[in-house]
Structure formats: C-alpha cells, structure tokens
Amino acid sequence: MPSNLSVCFRPAGAVAYLTPFTDRYRRQLLRRWVSALPGAAVPHNPGRGPVDTLGDPVLIRLWQVDGLPRDALSTESAVLMAHSRRWPLFIDPQGQANRWIRNTYKNADLTVLKLSDGHLMRSLETAIRYGFPTLLEHVGEELDPALDPVLTRATIPAPGQAPGSGAQLVLKLGDTLVPYNANFKLFITTKLGNPHYLPEVAIKVLLVNFALVSSGLTEQLLALVVTEERPDLEEARAAIVTSTARMKHELKEIEDRTLDLLSASEGSPVDDIDLILSLEASKVKSEEISSRVEASEETQREIDRTRAGYIPVANRAQILYFCLDDLSRLDPMYQYSLEWFTAIFVASVRGSARPEDLAQRIRAVNEAFTFSL
Numbered sequence: 001m002p003s004n005l006s007v008c009f010r011p012a013g014a015v016a017y018l019t020p021f022t023d024r025y026r027r028q029l030l031r032r033w034v035s036a037l038p039g040a041a042v043p044h045n046p047g048r049g050p051v052d053t054l055g056d057p058v059l060i061r062l063w064q065v066d067g068l069p070r071d072a073l074s075t076e077s078a079v080l081m082a083h084s085r086r087w088p089l090f091i092d093p094q095g096q097a098n099r100w101i102r103n104t105y106k107n108a109d110l111t112v113l114k115l116s117d118g119h120l121m122r123s124l125e126t127a128i129r130y131g132f133p134t135l136l137e138h139v140g141e142e143l144d145p146a147l148d149p150v151l152t153r154a155t156i157p158a159p160g161q162a163p164g165s166g167a168q169l170v171l172k173l174g175d176t177l178v179p180y181n182a183n184f185k186l187f188i189t190t191k192l193g194n195p196h197y198l199p200e201v202a203i204k205v206l207l208v209n210f211a212l213v214s215s216g217l218t219e220q221l222l223a224l225v226v227t228e229e230r231p232d233l234e235e236a237r238a239a240i241v242t243s244t245a246r247m248k249h250e251l252k253e254i255e256d257r258t259l260d261l262l263s264a265s266e267g268s269p270v271d272d273i274d275l276i277l278s279l280e281a282s283k284v285k286s287e288e289i290s291s292r293v294e295a296s297e298e299t300q301r302e303i304d305r306t307r308a309g310y311i312p313v314a315n316r317a318q319i320l321y322f323c324l325d326d327l328s329r330l331d332p333m334y335q336y337s338l339e340w341f342t343a344i345f346v347a348s349v350r351g352s353a354r355p356e357d358l359a360q361r362i363r364a365v366n367e368a369f370t371f372s373l
Contacts, residue, residue, distance in 0.1 A: 009042060010034070014050035015080050020091075020207040023073040023215060055079040057241050058249075066103040069096050070223045071216035077208050086206040087151060087186040089139070093193040094338040097210040098137055101187045105133040114138055121146060125173055131183030139190045143201055149173060151204040155180045212338065214318050221314035221345060225365070226307050228349045237303050244296045247289045254282050254289075309358055313365050317345055320373060348372045 010033060018026045030049070051060075051072075060079070064070055068078055074096070081088045090097035102110065111127045111134040113120055127134045128150070143151070155169040158179070169180040193211060227234045258279060265275050321341050327334035352368035355361050 008053070009037070010048075011050045011053045011083075014076075015054075015083050018050070019077060019080050019084075019088075020202075020209050022209060022211075023213055026073075026076070049076075051076050051079050054083050057244065058246065061238060061242050063100065063104065067096070067100040069100075069216060069220050071219035073213060073216045074210065077210060081206060081208050084206045085153075086204070087188065088208045089188040089190065089197075089205040090208045090210045091192065091195060092189045092210045093191050094210075094212045095189075095191065096212070096338070097187075097208070098135070098189045101133075101135050101189075105135075105185075108133055110135060112137060115140075115144055120144075121174060124150065125176065125178050128171060128173070128178050128180060128184050131181030133185040134187070136186065136188045139188055141190075141192065141195050141197060141201075143188075146174060148204065150186060214322065217318040217321060218311070218314045221317045221342070222307060222310060224342065224346055225310050225313050225349055228346065229310065229361075230306070233303050233306060237300065237307075240296050240300050240303070244293055244300075247293050247296070251286060251289050251293075254286050258282050310362070312362050313349075313369075316366050317369060320370065324373070344372050345369055 010030065013033060014026075014030070018029060021029070055075070060068075060075055063075075063078055068074055078100075092098055102112070109130075109132045111123055111132050113123055113134060113136050115136070115138075117123070124134065124147075126132070148154070149171055150173070153171075155171050157163050157167040158170045158177070161167040170177040171180045172178075188205065197207065223234065261275055261278055321336075321338075324334070324336045324341070327336075348369035349365055353361075353364040355364065
C-alpha cells in the first residue's frame with residue numbers, strides 16, 4: 001500500500017486541483033506539496049510528475065498529431081483531463097483545445113453545439129442515447145441549469161431495473177428519461193480569457209486552463225521552425241518518443257510476467273526448470289530493452305541540443321505575439337488569431353534568406369518575420 005500511495009498521491013492531487021491554474025502556479029503548488037509530504041509522513045516519489053505517472057507517450061503523440069499543442073502545459077492539461085471523472089470546461093481563448101477535440105473525434109460522429117442553439121437539448125439527448133462525443137463551444141460564465149444532470153452525470157437505473165452493474169442507466173433530461181450510453185463524452189470550451197465561474201459551476205466541471213502562455217507558445221513555435229528547418233530532427237524526435245514508450249511498456253510487461261510466474265510457481269523455484277528458463281529469457285530481454293531505451297534517450301538529448309539552437313527565433317516570435325495580443329486592451333478592433341500569427345511565422349521561415357551560418361539564418365528569419373507583421 002505505501003508504494004501505491006507514493007506513486008498516486010501527487011497525480012491524484014494534480015487531477016483534482018491543478019488544471020485551472022497557469023504553469024507557474026502549478027509548479028509552485030507541486031513544490032509545496034513535495035516539501036510538505038515528508039513532514040506529514042506521506043510516502044511519495046519526488047522525481048515523478050503527473051505526466052510521468054499518468055501519461056502514455058504513445059497516446060500523447062496521437063493527441064499531438066490531432067492538434068494538441070506540444071508544450072508541457074498543454075500536455076499536462078490533456079493528461080489530467082483524461083483521468084478526471086468530471087467533464088472538462090476548457091478556458092480556451094486561442095481555440096487550441098477546440099481544434100484538438102474536433103480533430104480527435106472528427107471520425108467519431110462528433111456533435112458540435114452552442115448554448116444558443118434552438119435544438120440544443122434534442123441534440124444532446126441524441127448524443128447521450130447513442131454515445132456520440134459532444135463539444136459544447138463558446139460558452140460564457142453561466143451554464144444553462146438544464147445541463148446540470150449531464151454535468152453531474154446524474155444517472156439512475158432504468159425504471160423496473162434493480163441497481164447493479166448490469167442495469168441500464170438513464171439520465172433525466174428535462175421531462176425525458178434518456179438511456180445513458182457509456183461512450184458519451186462531453187467537452188466544453190469558452191473563448192473568455194479570464195472567466196469567473198461561480199463555485200456551483202466550478203464543482204460540476206473540470207476547469208482546464210488552456211490559455212496560451214509564453215513558455216507554451218515558445219515550445220510550439222520552436223517545433224514549427226525546427227520542422228521547417230530540420231524536418232529530419234522532428235521526425236526522429238517523434239519516432240524516438242513512440243519507440244521509447246513502446247519499449248518501456250514491454251519492460252513493464254516483462255516485469256509483470258515475471259511476477260506472475262513466481263506467484264504461480266509451486267514448491268521451490270530452484271527446482272522448477274521451466275521457471276528458471278523463463279526468468280533467464282526475461283532477464284536477457286529486459287537488459288536488451290533497457291540498453292535500447294538508454295540509447296534512445298541519449299539520442300533524444302542530442303536532438304534537444306540541436307533544437308535549442310533555434311530557441312532565439314521562437315522566443316522573439318512569442319514576444320511579438322503577446323505584444324499584438326495586448327493591443328486589444330487599447331482597442332477591441334485589434335484582434336489577432338493564433339492561426340493567423342503562425343501562418344505568417346511559417347511563411348517567414350520559408351521565405352527568408354538561407355545562409356549556412358546558423359546565427360545569420362536566425363537573424364534573417366527574425367528580420368523577415370518582424371517586417372511581415
């Protein structure tokens with residue numbers, strides 16, 4: 001039990017409390033938790049963050065292919081959201097979460113709704129009945145009280161059925177009892193940058209802060225510029241992430257299989273020839289995979305060092321973006337989307353001069369992009 005607690009304590013706290021906050025405040029909270037746990041005699045693993053414990057690198061890679069931003073904050077938000085029992089409400093002024101959800105479920109009969117739709121409840125009823133993923137977009141600071149049964153998953157056994165694991169669940173939506181399909185998913189997004197939700201709303205949903213921050217935008221722009229400049233690096237990086245995840249999964253399977261063999265063994269393990277041969281084979285395979293994992297991680301570090309050379313481009317671009325974004329405070333007329341900004345950024349990278357020297361190349365990209373804006 002202590003080992004399980006040490007693994008799960010911080011990730012559970014992260015799922016419950018971290019998602020509404022910015023990256024800096026999340027890190028502060030995690031540090032405070034880590035410093036407080038020893039005094040409370042709570043076992044924990046200080047070296048593993050929520051994504052290390054809960055995240056599946058292969059699944060994260062698929063999310064990124066579907067449009068999940070590649071920065072650490074967005075990845076952490078997505079992982080924590082996936083492990084929560086509450087439906088997520090994304091604070092999404094740049095529309096990144098909206099695009100990601102649309103791409104992820106575009107082949108799964110995604111239902112896209114707005115609170116202003118006249119057919120909202122009827123469409124929601126259909127989605128619940130047939131298990132369609134649903135995106136409720138552009139909400140404000142108040143949600144329709146009629147949605148409360150959906151937000152709280154207030155399901156009950158169907159009339160005439162006894163409570164139990166095999167009972168058909170229904171959800172009362174208005175005056176209608178709707179059969180509840182376990183495949184139903186609900187995602188909510190708002191374009192408000194700093195909404196103030198009342199406690200009675202906040203406890204029904206999982207508030208997830210997807211607002212863009214400088215560190216996140218820097219990482220996204222870095223991935224874009226490296227993809228244009230060194231596509232081989234980005235492809236190799238993606239392949240390494242996926243292969244490393246698979247190898248670590250294989251290691252876990254070997255460990256589990258070894259434990260199963262030992263627990264199923266009767267009598268002395270020393271006398272069980274089949275067990276000894278299986279353990280030897282598992283040991284050889286485990287050592288081989290561990291060696292490959294170490295080699296992959298070293299390659300990953302080399303790639304990261306090469307990518308770091310382009311950080312000045314990404315850093316300058318993110319500064320310019322937030323300068324443009326602040327113009328809306330002077331006059332609402334100045335509204336610039338992230339898609340528009342990144343399109344100009346990529347065009348500048350492609351169209352600028354290409355000297356051999358990296359420093360000169362960075363200067364050329366920065367100048368071209370600045371004048372393009």
